[in-house]
Amino acid sequence: MFAFSKTAEEQIENILKKYPEKKKLSAILPLLTLTQRQEGYVSPEAMIEIGKRLDCSPAYVQSVCSFYTMYYTHPVGKHLILFCHNISCQLNGADDLLKYTEDKLNVKVGETTEDKKFTLHREECLAACCGAPMMRVNDTYYENLTRERIDHILDSLD
Amino acid sequence: MTQILLKNIDREGLHTLKVYEEQGGYQSLKKAFEKKPEEIIEMVKASGLRGRGGAGFPTGLKWSFLAKDVFPRYLCCNADESEPGTCKDRLLLEKNPHMLIEGMILCSYACRIEIGYIYLRGEFYHIDAVIEKALDEVRQKGYLGKNIMGTGFNLEIHTHLGAGAYICGEESALLNSLEGMRGEPRSKPPFPAVEGLYSKPTVINNVETLCVIPWIVNEGPEKHAAMGTEKSKGTKLVSVSGHVKKPGNYEIVLGTPTSELIYNMAGGIRDDNKLKAFIPGGSSANILPADKVDVPYDYEAIAEAGSMLGSGALIVMDHTVNIVESALRMTYFYMHESCGKCTPCREGTRWMWQLLTDIQNGEGSNEQVEKLEDICDNMSFKCFCALGDAAVAPVASSIMHFRSDYDELIKKLTPGVTGV
Ligand SMILES: Cc1cc2nc3c(=O)[nH]c(=O)nc-3n(C[C@H](O)[C@H](O)[C@H](O)COP(=O)(O)O)c2cc1C
Ligand code: SF4
Ligand code: FES
Numbered sequence: 001m002f003a004f005s006k007t008a009e010e011q012i013e014n015i016l017k018k019y020p021e022k023k024k025l026s027a028i029l030p031l032l033t034l035t036q037r038q039e040g041y042v043s044p045e046a047m048i049e050i051g052k053r054l055d056c057s058p059a060y061v062q063s064v065c066s067f068y069t070m071y072y073t074h075p076v077g078k079h080l081i082l083f084c085h086n087i088s089c090q091l092n093g094a095d096d097l098l099k100y101t102e103d104k105l106n107v108k109v110g111e112t113t114e115d116k117k118f119t120l121h122r123e124e125c126l127a128a129c130c131g132a133p134m135m136r137v138n139d140t141y142y143e144n145l146t147r148e149r150i151d152h153i154l155d156s157l158d
Numbered sequence: 159m160t161q162i163l164l165k166n167i168d169r170e171g172l173h174t175l176k177v178y179e180e181q182g183g184y185q186s187l188k189k190a191f192e193k194k195p196e197e198i199i200e201m202v203k204a205s206g207l208r209g210r211g212g213a214g215f216p217t218g219l220k221w222s223f224l225a226k227d228v229f230p231r232y233l234c235c236n237a238d239e240s241e242p243g244t245c246k247d248r249l250l251l252e253k254n255p256h257m258l259i260e261g262m263i264l265c266s267y268a269c270r271i272e273i274g275y276i277y278l279r280g281e282f283y284h285i286d287a288v289i290e291k292a293l294d295e296v297r298q299k300g301y302l303g304k305n306i307m308g309t310g311f312n313l314e315i316h317t318h319l320g321a322g323a324y325i326c327g328e329e330s331a332l333l334n335s336l337e338g339m340r341g342e343p344r345s346k347p348p349f350p351a352v353e354g355l356y357s358k359p360t361v362i363n364n365v366e367t368l369c370v371i372p373w374i375v376n377e378g379p380e381k382h383a384a385m386g387t388e389k390s391k392g393t394k395l396v397s398v399s400g401h402v403k404k405p406g407n408y409e410i411v412l413g414t415p416t417s418e419l420i421y422n423m424a425g426g427i428r429d430d431n432k433l434k435a436f437i438p439g440g441s442s443a444n445i446l447p448a449d450k451v452d453v454p455y456d457y458e459a460i461a462e463a464g465s466m467l468g469s470g471a472l473i474v475m476d477h478t479v480n481i482v483e484s485a486l487r488m489t490y491f492y493m494h495e496s497c498g499k500c501t502p503c504r505e506g507t508r509w510m511w512q513l514l515t516d517i518q519n520g521e522g523s524n525e526q527v528e529k530l531e532d533i534c535d536n537m538s539f540k541c542f543c544a545l546g547d548a549a550v551a552p553v554a555s556s557i558m559h560f561r562s563d564y565d566e567l568i569k570k571l572t573p574g575v576t577g578v
Contacts (some may be wrong), residue, residue: 018275018316023356025338029321033280054338067340067497068321070280082281086242087441088399088473090487124324124491125242125441126281129399129471130406139284 002045008034012053024054028064032071041072077112077119079157082136085122088129097133098122100147104154118154160385162373162393163366164409167253173288175295178256184301186375190264191309198268202371205379206391211236211327211364212442212469214457221269223351225359232355233266233274234336234362238320238327240279242441242491243471246395246407247365251278251285254369255292259315261368263301264375266313269361273314277332280321289317324495328543329362331497342499343543366395366470386412390456394467398424400474401431412456419455420474431476435560439468441488442548444555445481465555481560482567485552486514492549500542506533507549514553522568531557 004012011034012027019026031053035046047061054061065071083101085094102108105118112119128134131143135150142153171177178184190198203218224231235258239247250258262274278286293315296302304312318336320326326335330344333355354360370392374382382392390412396419399405403425410419416438420426427433433448438455444465446453453463460467475484493507510533513526534554537546557564 018318020273020356023337026318026336028338029319029335033319033321064338064340068280068323070322085487086491087437087484087487088243088405090484091400091473091475091479124494125240125244127239127245127248127279129243129245129473130397131245132399132405136281141284 002035002039002043002049004034004049005038008038025056028054028056028061029068032061032065032068036071039075041075043073075116077116079118079138079154081118081120081154082123082126083109083120084124084126084128084132084134084136086125086129088125089132089134092132094133097145097147097150101135101150101154104150117157159411160393161409163250163254163257163369163395164407167249172254173252173256173292175256175292175299178254182376183256183372184260186260186264186372187301187307190267190375191307191311195268195270198264198375201374201379202268203379205374205382206386206389207367207370207374207382208390208457209364210366210370210394210470212241212440214467217363217367220351220363221265221361223349224269224361225352228359229270230273230358231269231271232358232360233262233269233271234329234332234355234360235262235274235276235365235368236327236329236332236362237276237278237282237365238324238332239282239365239469240324240327241469241471242488243397243399243437243473244440244469245397245399246470248282248285249395249407250365250369251282252288255289256296257369257372258289258365259292259296259301261371262315263306263313264371265361265363265368267311271361272312274316275336275355276315276317277326277336278317278319279326280319283319286317286319293317323497324491325497325543325545328545331543332362333360340497342497343545345542387454387456387458389458390467394455394470396455397471398474399471400436401428401476401479402426402474403428410455413454413459415451416453416455416472417451419472420451424474427474427476429476431478433474434477434479435475435481437465437471437473437475437552438463439466440471441473441491442466442544442551443468444551445484445559446555447559480567481556481563482514482518485556486511486518488552489514489549492545496545496549500546502537503541503543503546503549506537506541506546509533510549510553517564517567520567522564524568527557527561527564527568 015030048058051058051061109122133145134143166181207217208214323341325331326341331341335341350360408423450463457467489511493511496503498504534550
């Protein structure tokens with residue numbers, strides 16, 4: 001079963017006000033984002049619900065959802081690590097640090113730790129190239145990474 | 159040196175309306191509202207400002223292309239910033255959101271627009287909150303809403319978050335995404351100025367482009383046109399990254415030598431290594447060899463040197479780099495980000511990635527390098543949108559200027575195949 005929380009319902013009301021009345025399909029990404037943040041992923045039930053809200057089929061919601069990399073269709077860990085490996089970060093040692101993080105968490109890229117605490121993703125450029133190497137953990141950017149800094153950041157999350 | 163964009167960037171609290179106004183913020187509104195909308199467009203034309211998102215199209219001209227007498231019209235600010243190497247818009251959005259809002263108000267007034275959207279890449283979730291807060295302050299102050307400052311001009315601005323797709327920075331894909339569809343590009347024409355968001359006339363501009371508008375209105379277009387070269391006017395934010403001692407965003411007057419950016423502003427090459435190569439305008443621009451380092455940083459000079467200014471992302475590589483490895487990483491990016499709508503890009507990027515991977519792993523041959531050149535040829539100008547051409551840039555330019563790096567991998571690691 002999926003239902004939007006009470007605060008989510010309030011947010012939906014505000015989201016729908018952003019777009020012209022007959023164009024509420026524009027709210028599909030915001031609603032998917034809201035779902036992802038509430039549940040940690042987007043389930044088929046959630047897609048059905050979003051379809052109802054926006055007068056489109058669940059299949060349509062699924063086709064949009066699958067286009068964008070930030071939506072997950074399976075639960076992810078409590079903390080989501082997006083580790084940039086693109087050119088500026090690569091030049092500054094991102095590959096080594098990503099390997100270090102894999103070993104530290106004992107997972108491979110794309111996997112979640114057994115205790116469901118961390119999911120590690122390799123990411124394309126996140127617009128922090130002047131602070132390379134960098135990662136985004138949940139909603140925070142961490143730049144100028146070193147092994148020590150990675151230890152410090154990940155160890156301090158509970 | 160004149161600073162338009164970074165002048166007060168380190169001032170504490172600049173993201174608040176109070177501090178922004180103390181620094182002279184929003185004073186351009188009164189000046190603009192005394193003029194007719196068309197006059198503002200003329201000012202922007204006269205300033206010589208060109209789009210800072212990548213293509214460098216003259217901004218005033220773009221505004222004047224809006225379909226006549228068709229309403230409503232929309233403004234979309236492109237804050238999708240995803241071009242590898244580029245991190246200038248994030249700086250402006252995080253630290254100086256009011257400068258963007260002021261620019262959007264001026265653009266909307268000039269183009270008779272009543273609704274504006276700021277399309278932020280999904281990973282800028284934390285920035286969305288900063289901008290929403292700034293918008294709230296401005297609404298309360300009366301710079302947004304109905305009958306702004308008694309002029310009869312109405313405007314609302316909203317943010318809209320994407321969800322991780324480089325292609326949504328391409329303007330027509332951005333519009334599809336904003337309309338609630340998969341972010342695939344549209345065919346052009348019709349251009350957005352005629353049929354854009356919800357099939358209505360739409361202006362799409364980059365964050366940095368819009369941030370320059372208040373300065374032009376305040377200081378006058380002549381002063382802007384007096385800076386830079388004949389065709390590249392004003393200043394530009396350049397994100398300098400890679401193997402430099404002081405990576406960062408620097409504001410230069412267009413036409414400043416690239417060597418000045420690398421060796422003075424960014425402190426030179428790390429460990430005092432030798433410069434091997436640089437990419438002047440993000441991963442979509444051709445890689446240039448070190449001997450071009452004195453090229454003036456402006457649209458024409460960089461094009462003449464065989465690359466492009468693009469988004470203003472200067473990526474610096476020292477002599478320790480094997481360019482094949484860099485080209486491979488950028489090719490992976492384009493393969494990953496290809497939207498899959500057209501065959502040459504969808505298949506070509508994957509094929510190039512496979513060949514480069516083989517070469518990188520020591521399983522390459524000269525035939526494979528030729529095959530790469532062949533694919534580049536078959537993709538150039540034959541893809542549905544500019545991402546296809548962008549994907550060609552790192553591969554074609556790395557072969558052109560750094561063929562010896564390919565040879566080294568082919569010879570060194572493949573017994574028997576000695577670079578026949
Ligand atoms: C694949 C691709 C990605 C792009 N990404 C961006 C981007 O992230 N930000 C941006 O401002 N322009 C981007 N552009 C350029 C836009 O299509 C458009 O030209 C620009 O936003 C227009 O604004 P301007 O005239 O102010 O530069 C991209 C273009 C392509 C082909
Ligand atoms: S060139 Fe690539 S990104 Fe552009 S439409 Fe074709 S497949 Fe999509
Ligand atoms: S390349 Fe890593 S943030 Fe841009």
